[in-house]
Amino acid sequence: MTSSAERHVETADTIEAIEECFRMGWTDGLPVVPPADYKVREMLSVAGLTGEEELLNLDMRSRVITSENAAANAVMAGCQAEYFPVLVTALKTLEEERNFVNMAASSTSSPSILMVLNGPIRDALGINSRDGLFGPGFRANARIGRAVRLCFMNGFDAWPGQLDRGTLGTPAKYTFCIAENEEDSPWEPLHVSRGFNASDSVVTVAVAYNPVSVPNSYAHSGQAILLAICDALRSAALAHRYPAQWVIVIGPEHALTLQADGWTRTGIQEFLIENSGRSRAELVRLGSKQGPERPGDEELIMRCANDPNDILIMHGGGTGGRYSAIIDTTGFRIRTRKIGGN
């Protein structure tokens, strides 16, 4: 099995090479860096790989993404060679739950692949954790996330309307790669809460939907901020996923208020579960859960998560506004892995 036959394009003109990549059907619509062989080798060399390794095998499509495939897509995404170990680790992590990977390459619900970076690698690669967290302007965020999508499009034929049947798609499919602002966080870093050392460089990977922004500008208490998050969680937009796993990004100004009011990570997690309840009957009436209504559904209260550890709390974003964000994940178990580890 192979993800694609080797194809060579020769041209002396760089602009023409970029256009040729588009004509070959290798792009997400934006210009790519032509995957010159020496750039692919450089990428592999930094990660200590030969090009032969199988990183992600999608049985359902009879396709494998090899390290060479990944490197070529990383070059096209514009990655610096030192970004490549992050991509390799993310792909290996996705291998652990392939059926859900298939969702990010096909589902009508249009999830993407979220990557959250923790540890020293954030500064080493310049991965943004502050202003404009999910937005443009940062090379590593833009390109590492883009490389994952190019791997899916070129490796798994995840083309919209063909094998990728995402109904609405999402801008998060262009890139969905962020870092945590550990330094200003009131709580221990996300990766430490998940059993890693603070000095480890790790990536947390989820098959996830676009972030839902939760403003709370005027009610200056930690509890009011958390109630606003619960109100969003209870909406038809998110509650159809109950019970699930979530990534909650607490913005810096919200974090300061929560800190002043003494909220711990565990306290936040338990509060969100306790206050996110919605009856199954309501969710059936909204079309969020499959009907018909059954006796007892009015009293059957569903909650956002079964376990506090299913709610990942992280800190990020800029100062100036009072916003946090909810990221809804699919049934994929959110996984955290040391970069470069096995």
Add this chain to the structure above:
Amino acid sequence: MEKRGVPTAAIITHVFLNTAQAMTRMMGVPDYRYIVAQHPLSSLADDEVKQRAEELADEVESILTGAPVAA
């Protein structure tokens, strides 16, 4: 499942026809038989789902047994 020896009848809805064709080509079985039902299914009421299932039953049986569909 078919490759593991489990007789399988796959059902898609008609809006996924191009995806099913791409998938079977990709899997190296372009002639793989599947049933094409009218879209949508997920918004049907229970009795409508049952009716749809009854309509498709003969074709499911035919795929599972390799016998032609009964007239």
